[in-house]
Amino acid sequence: MTNGRHIVSAFDDDLITVQAKISEMGGLVEELLGEALEALKNRDAELAQAVITKDKRMDAMELGLEELSIQIIALRQPMAEDLRVLISAIKIASTLERIGDLAKNIARRAIYLSEAKPIKISQSIIHMGQVTLRQLSEILDAHAKRDADLAVDIWNRDVEIDEMYNAIFRELVTYMMEDSRMIGLGSQLLFVAKNLERIGDHTTHISEMIYYVVKGEPLGDERPKGEPIGLGVAPF
């Protein structure tokens, strides 16, 4: 749906500011996740530490966007699509902030892992990380373009990340069963993979918000999901 400009042009400026702030948060969270993965891959504790520090900015940005949205709702009484944009903005900001937290958590584990000996499975996790990062970038594009079709496509596609997680889970459990000295390292990697899987879920939540803004109705809850992990693994 393409919209003309508001008669009160300051209202347009407000809504543009909201969109810009989301894009800014999106840009930062992409950077956080990208650098966390980079730190993981290159065993770079210093970069990982920088990610942890930088995440604080996400919290401040979320708060700022929330305040702005509440102000606009109070002062301009938005209706219809404008109202949907603002309600979604608050939810998307909170989702991006959580993704930032998960990226930070990956960075924390990257610091630990930078001391440990590299294992083959790390490559699968890096690959999963790249797919997740791409999905995050795409959802931010879909948001900027108000592209509901792309949003739905991503929503349907997240199951691939779930499946990668399941495969990594099985592989790590096997490693840990074979060699109990691997348990510390394996658990860290398991958490990294779990964080990535959660980030994927969060991008689907953003899909739902984009769909709601554009179509005015919820996307539904029939999203394809991977089988719950743990249940498909041999007893141990």
Place this chain on the structure above:
Amino acid sequence: MTNEVKISTKNVDVFYGDNHAIKDVSVDILKNTVTAFIGPSGCGKSTFLRCLNRMNDTIDSCKITGELLMDGEDIYAKSVDPVQLRAKVGMVFQKPNPFPKSIFDNVAYGPRIHGLVGNKTDLEEVVETSLRRAAIWNEVKDRLDAPGTSLSGGQQQRLCIARAIATAPEVLLMDEPASSLDPIATAQIEELIDELRNNYSVVIVTHSMQQAARVSQKTAFFHMGDMVEYGDTTAIFTNPVDQRTQDYITGRFG
């Protein structure tokens, strides 16, 4: 809110001379429901409202075609006395217009001319009940002999509402009833509208979208004589179907 139809209109067209003011409008006014008519100035919403109790009869150049039924009876049938009709379909206007009479006589006027009450005690009771329901009794009970015009704007408007409900109408039409009132008086009128819904069908024309959203269960959007969209108020204000509705309620150029 019920789904029972109080007034049904089908394919209504209204002309003022050559001016085609209402174009093929069909909408149902439901019982115990507040229906809001919204739309830009000159869109026809007031014209349509005035068709519902034949307020346009006095305008010679006005021609109305189509079907307007209240409880299945033709509002425009020759046998219908417009004065009797207006006792059943009351109206409150934008500007409070109390008669230059006492507060008591303002409210007593309708029941008196329609011969609705037998004696003075009954009349006093009708006046008190109407003033109470219009949420103004406590403010005027000690000065019922004072002129209606001595009240403040918000009080005058509530007095006019009391006057409108004194004849026990079945439908209440309100044309911008709160546009000249302060926010407190507006809130009192809105509270009153919500309460009136228990007994009447209320139709309100308003330029305030927030007011339409607050008081109504159904909303109809008019634009250049067309009724563009009619539906549940919650749907109209969160997810309107027509682009023109969307543009209007979000304050964009249509």
